[in-house]
Amino acid sequence: MNPINYLYLSALLFTIGGAGVLIRRNAIIVFMCVELMLNACNLAFVTFARLHGNLDGQIFAFFTMVVAAAEVVVGLAIIVTFFRSRHSASVDDASLMKL
């Protein structure tokens, strides 16, 4: 088996995540789809590291994980605040910056 199959899988997962972001209306699920896309990118990075035989790709995946963790913390805090003020987690209701 050629490791490029991992890249195909990564592309597939990224596409599914992107389609999910476009399709779903629940902010939490949209956020989960973003996480799926980030994970797919990480898989591509790790595979590239193996293809090239050095660890730089893994370092990039590591930084992506750190940034994703920070992003999740802030994003979920925003969702909770939004839910408090509007009693809804639908992205359709988020049309104004302020209530």
Add this chain to the structure above:
Amino acid sequence: MTTSTGEAVQFWLLGIVAVLGALGTVAMKKAVHSALSLAGTMIILAVFYLANGAYFLGVVQIVVYTGAIMMLFLFVVMLVGITAADSLRETIRGQRWMAALVGIGFGVLLIAGLGNASVHSFTGLGQANSGGNVEGLARLIFTTYVWAFEITGALLITAAVGAMVLTHRERTERAATQRELAERRVREGAQVPPLPAPGVYARHNAVDIPGLLPDGTPAELSVSKTLRARGQIRDVSGEALESLRELEQRSERHAEGEGESGPAPANGANSANGANSANGAAK
């Protein structure tokens, strides 16, 4: 260098499950089910990292992603939970189909682009991992990427402070005391006495069963607000009337069987009974 057969088998088995998990994340109606599907996909990705020689990242993926991030997601789903049902109504007409089409188009482009790449041989991580994967990563992080690493620390601190600022809520006014609440109720004139208790004494005393008003209709106020919002009220008012009717029928039948002076049955199913009543009429 090529991969082993075992790795190929593992890839095809787990790859299919990973794609199914990703599809489940998008397609599941409830946010909890989506989160669980995503957690499954992430665990499989951790296995793939391990297979690709990224031992440190494989463990970090399980600890940080499935351990911390997905639990945070589940926590928020529980917090936002009940009323956050996804509306299936489309606000833009045909948006779902268009989005699916765009997704498929994007995927075809991406995969076709990958198909053009000529990757016939690969280097493998044998040499890079020779001194240990964690040691190799540490050497890179603290030499070449040390500036990015420092910036990441600042980012994490900012994110933690940001989350606290966003979710913290200062109480701007004093909480009303019990006396003030009582006075307000009297002033407004709405529901001065305590709320009615739930349950129907003779049969049910569960909290999700509304008490019945004198005319037999359920008193919505006797059930807690949360249960009302969830629509989890068990209405037994119809049941009570039904059983009352049943009781009446039964007592009627009982009276018929006992008292022989009752009116003759119209259908005359029981011939002996019919003869009896005919006798009575003749007398």
